[in-house]
Amino acid sequence: MKKLTLLFTCALLVALTATAFAADSSWNRVKAAGKLVIGLDDAFPPMGYRDANGKLIGFDVDAAETVGKRLGITIEWQPTAWDGVIHSLNAKKFDCIWNGMTITPERAKEVAFTKPYVMDGQVAIVRFTEKRFKGIKDLKNVKVGAQKGSSALSAVKKLPTAPTELKEYEDNPKALLDLEAGRIDVVVIDNVTGRDFIAKRPGQFKILPGFISKEPFGVAFRKEDKALRAKVQKTLDQMVKDGTMAKISRKWFAEDITNPKKW
Structure with a gap:
């Protein structure tokens, strides 16, 4: 009887599973x-x-x-x-x-x-010729740029030390212009957005290895x-x-x- 009950239970489970897949x-x-x-x-x-x-x-x-x-x-x-x-x-x-x-x-x-x-997230963009920073851990006491209202502002709080200056910009292109001119040291930006800028302007900027947030x-x-x-x-x-x-x-x-x- 126990075997018959077990067989019935197994058959019922198979039928229910088949019905579930058929329903999808x-x-x-x-x-x-x-x-x-x-x-x-x-x-x-x-x-x-x-x-x-x-x-x-x-x-x-x-x-x-x-x-x-x-x-x-x-x-x-x-x-x-x-x-x-x-x-x-x-x-x-x-x-x-x-x-x-x-x-x-x-x-x-x-x-x-x-x-x-x-894997997207917030990353750090620096000038292509920048030699001071090898990774995010090196970003100490730096001038940082980020877009107003973006999640980059929250990511800035995760840097090794608080920035000496945090400049907020209406959009990322304006922040990158200041980076290019040397008025700031780094731009914290969304990964895919940052890589899009870099792909369109090769040799101008680079992303430091790793994510500030994922x-x-x-x-x-x-x-x-x-x-x-x-x-x-x-x-x-x-x-x-x-x-x-x-x-x-x-x-x-x-x-x-x-x-x-x-x-």
Whole structure:
């Protein structure tokens, strides 16, 4: 009797598991439609933004388009207001959010993220010819620039010592102009934003090794769309392994920032 009960229990668990997977038709739905609809803020360089001709370009755009090709589907981009992007996802206006979205505990309560595909965060930019600083630990008693209202201001508090001067700027380009002119020693800035500036102006600035604070990026899906998330994750894992993500990263950031071993 105990064996029969055990067999019945096992059979029931298998049936329930099969039903659960069958109920998640998210990948089959996307596959049948032949497209993955992605929500994004299309004014976030270098992750996703418009060029002079209005074409959508960027790191996330290239990565997602490559995933689409490997899965045999097209990518349809759906620009949306960022302050309501999670609500729009859960309202099924698109299939996922792929736009340099930071993984946070608060967001993880509402959506299901992939593993981080880029480690973002706050970094320190110095002049390319700067020899005083080898790493963040060397940034002691320096003049620092940061954008007003940004998370860079919180990161400044994590420097080895308080800056001798903290200048707040309306935008990062103005801070970098002061850095270039020698009026400040370092600019604390978002990693991907800083690397975008460096890639566009090679030989002018450099980023010191390491992060002042870390903010991982992930692709966000509705919690119930487990099959779709797993399909995209598997493809991203393959792209990291075969060097495709590294190639895309070097195109936009002049180096590979997608390798988890370097985070």
